[in-house]
Amino acid sequence: MLGPDPDLAxxxxxIAALKERDVAVDAPRxxxxxxxxxxxxxxxxxxxxxxxxxxxxxxxxxxxxxxxxFVHDQPSRRSPAREEPLLNHEIESLVDRAELGAATGAHxxxxxxxxxxxxxxxxxxxEWAQLTHKLVNELGSAVGLAYVRRFExxxxxxxxxxxxxxxxxxxxxxxxxxxxxxxxPVLNLLGEVPDPAAAELTLRMLxxxxxxxYLRRAASSVAAVKLARGHFGPDALPRLESHVVGAxxxxxxxxxxxxxxxxxxxxxxxxxxxxxxxxxxxxxxxxVVSARESDEMIAPARAASLxxxxxxxxQADTATHQAQEPxxxxxxxxxxxxxxxxxxxxxHAALFIAASPYAPAAARHLxxxxxxxNDLLAARAWTVLMRVGDGGRRDDVVxxxxxxKRASVRARALVNxxxxxxxxxxxxxxxLHRLDTSRSLERHATMFAAGMAAVPELxxxxxxxxxxxxxxxAWWLRQGGAIQDEDVVRRxxx
Numbered sequence: 001m002l003g004p005d006p007d008l009a010x011x012x013x014x015i016a017a018l019k020e021r022d023v024a025v026d027a028p029r030x031x032x033x034x035x036x037x038x039x040x041x042x043x044x045x046x047x048x049x050x051x052x053x054x055x056x057x058x059x060x061x062x063x064x065x066x067x068x069x070f071v072h073d074q075p076s077r078r079s080p081a082r083e084e085p086l087l088n089h090e091i092e093s094l095v096d097r098a099e100l101g102a103a104t105g106a107h108x109x110x111x112x113x114x115x116x117x118x119x120x121x122x123x124x125x126x127e128w129a130q131l132t133h134k135l136v137n138e139l140g141s142a143v144g145l146a147y148v149r150r151f152e153x154x155x156x157x158x159x160x161x162x163x164x165x166x167x168x169x170x171x172x173x174x175x176x177x178x179x180x181x182x183x184x185p186v187l188n189l190l191g192e193v194p195d196p197a198a199a200e201l202t203l204r205m206l207x208x209x210x211x212x213x214y215l216r217r218a219a220s221s222v223a224a225v226k227l228a229r230g231h232f233g234p235d236a237l238p239r240l241e242s243h244v245v246g247a248x249x250x251x252x253x254x255x256x257x258x259x260x261x262x263x264x265x266x267x268x269x270x271x272x273x274x275x276x277x278x279x280x281x282x283x284x285x286x287x288v289v290s291a292r293e294s295d296e297m298i299a300p301a302r303a304a305s306l307x308x309x310x311x312x313x314x315q316a317d318t319a320t321h322q323a324q325e326p327x328x329x330x331x332x333x334x335x336x337x338x339x340x341x342x343x344x345x346x347x348h349a350a351l352f353i354a355a356s357p358y359a360p361a362a363a364r365h366l367x368x369x370x371x372x373x374n375d376l377l378a379a380r381a382w383t384v385l386m387r388v389g390d391g392g393r394r395d396d397v398v399x400x401x402x403x404x405k406r407a408s409v410r411a412r413a414l415v416n417x418x419x420x421x422x423x424x425x426x427x428x429x430x431x432l433h434r435l436d437t438s439r440s441l442e443r444h445a446t447m448f449a450a451g452m453a454a455v456p457e458l459x460x461x462x463x464x465x466x467x468x469x470x471x472x473x474a475w476w477l478r479q480g481g482a483i484q485d486e487d488v489v490r491r492x493x494x
Contacts, residue, residue, distance in 0.1 A: 002320055002357035003052055009321040017051045018044075039067070046081035055488045056106040057081075058145055061152040062348075062355045068155065068192075069344050080113050095123075099130050104485040105142070105149025108135060112156030121162045128163065132170040139189075140174065140182045141452060142483040143419045144389060147185065148351060149485070155192050168198055175205070175215060179471040181448060181479070184218040191225035191344075199231050207239050214444065220247065220259035221343050227266045228342065237271050245278045248288070258297070258343070265291045265341050291341040298376070303339045306377070307331050310365060317361035330358060337384045350387035363391025367400075370413070375406055382412035386419055394420050395427075401449075402430040407439045414445035418452030421482045428455045435469070443468065451476030 007013035011027060018025050023044055032038040045060045060081055067078070086094075094111040097103040103111075115121050123131075135154055142150050157163040167189065174180060175187050187205075190198040205219040223240060226232055232240070240263065247260030264272070265288060272292070279285045287297070294300050311331040315324060336349035353362050366388065369381035390397045397420060401413035417423070417431060428450070435446050447469065450458060454476075461473035 001322060002318060004319075005052075006321045008051065014051070018047055021047050021050060023047050039071075041079040042081040043079060043083060053491070055145060055485070055491055057109045057149045057152070058488075059355060061105075061109060061145070061149045062351050064152050065148070065155075065351065066348055069348055080117065082110075082113070085117055086110070086114050095127070095131065098134055099127075101134065101138075104487055105146050105153070106485070106487060108138075108153035109149050109156075112153035115160050115163065116156050119161075121160065123162075128166040129170070132157065132163065132166040133173075136167070136170040136174050136186055136189075137479070138483055139186050140180075141479055141481065142185075143421070143452070144354075144484065145488045146483050146485040151185075151189070154189055158189055158192050164193060164195060165197070168193075168195065168201065172201055175218070177475075178212070179475045180215075181444070181451060181472050181475050183212075183215050184221060187215075187218045187222055188225075191222045191229070191231075194226075194229070194231040199226060199236065202226060203232075203236060203239055206243050216243075217259045220263050224259065224262040224266045224342070225344055227263065237268070240267065241271050241275045245275050248279055248284045249281075261288065261291070261297070262341060262343050264288045265295075295341050295345075296335075296339045297341050298339055303335055307335045307338070310334055310369070314358055314361045314365050317364065318358050334362070337387075338380045346383075347387065350384045353384075354388045359388050360391040363388050364393065367391070367393055367396060370400065370409075375409060378406070378409045379412050382409065382416055385416050386412070390416065390420055398423070398427045398431070402433070407442050411441045411445035414442070414449045418445075418449040419482065421453060421484060423449075423453040423455060428453065428457060432457060436466075440468070444472070447472040447476065451479065452482040454481030 001009045003009065008017060011030060015025055015027065015030060025044075029038070033040050033044075040063070042060050042064070045063055046056075048054075049056060049059050064078055091111070091114055094103065094107055094114070097107050098111060135150060135157065139147065139150050139154060154167065158167045171186055171189050175183050187202075190202050202219055202222050205215055206223050208216070220243065223232075223243075227240065244260055244264045244267065247257055248264060267275075272288075276285060276288070279288075290299070291297055296303050308331070311327070311334055314334070315327050315330055330353075333349045333353050336345050337353060338346070340346050340349070353359055363385060366381045366385050367390070370378050370385065372378045372381070385397075397413070397416050401410060401417045404410035404413050414431070423431065431446060431449050432455075435443060438446065447461075450461070451472070458473045458477050461469055462477060464470045464473065
């Protein structure tokens, strides 16, 4: 309805387009799909992609993530996007592409889909190790749909009995490198399976006596997901409780403690009763209690008011072929992306917006919210922009990141700079200008921006006197810059 073709925006025109592509459909069936009464098979969603000229997997990857995360009675395998299995030489070609680093997210999705057609897949140990190592490494620097498609491919790998052990090992190797600069995008895979090894690895990183606070934060987020999904037994609760108390006792802002806050909200009632009086500040206690009741990180009335102002302007700023009515789904998605207490809800709501024609307008108006005087609102807006994109305002994003004075807000702005890719020489100098004098959070984000942009200055930074900068630059030189898939970039330019 919001696409560029007015014929496809009409139901009869869209049904005709589906029938031309051998999807047997009528108006009542489309109504059942759109109302959620029937789940769309992936073959139909893939046909939507072709009709709307979207990148392969642009809708199926987002939909698979939603169903896998929130619909608990889903079958272990989703229907494949292609009815007929690939031939052996086609599968071998995909494996070769992946091992050589020439696979796009679409290729990875196809490979994951083919593996999941079968109960058993026999590859040599070396091949499993190479495939999973390559996929995990690419997850560390893929952005936008390039990341979403690879993550869904990895989620298919990790659910397959033959691939799971290899992928968990690859994740462990990647995140336990003492100089790893990107943790959460890879570590989140451990939340996908109830595997005891994945649970133990999460707990070990959560409670490890380590200076890597980014690893602990990411492990806290994964622990919240695994706890909500019932992946931990009762023996894990004392370790989770201890972590929550230690994290929420610190004097950080809510934004800096969101992952531990999420974990506190997911604790079972008996666990929360044991630790709630151990929190030193009344505010921390009240925030968790409120979120356990409302599942929002701010007062529900405040969240509703903010979204009531934001959603209409995003909708009005998006072209349509039909008379506008208030889009209640857009309101829900914006509210969950910004304020839901559970990270998967925020993440998938933002990915849903990013996959829709609302994305450019949402990016423009979220960029305005990113300048709000309220630290939490500004940081939340920047975080949603990480998923939605910059809406064509790349220069504005870089400028705001360089000018922002608040450390936690600037760090998120710099992550957006890195996700956007290349920097001009002038932009690079502006981004690196405060590197030596900034706090550790900003330094880490600055190196992320420089590393993802693959700036030439990394070579000199790899010999810097400060060890954290030296190690970060060397890691980024090994890892390489942001991965953006050619098929997605081509459509964006077209």
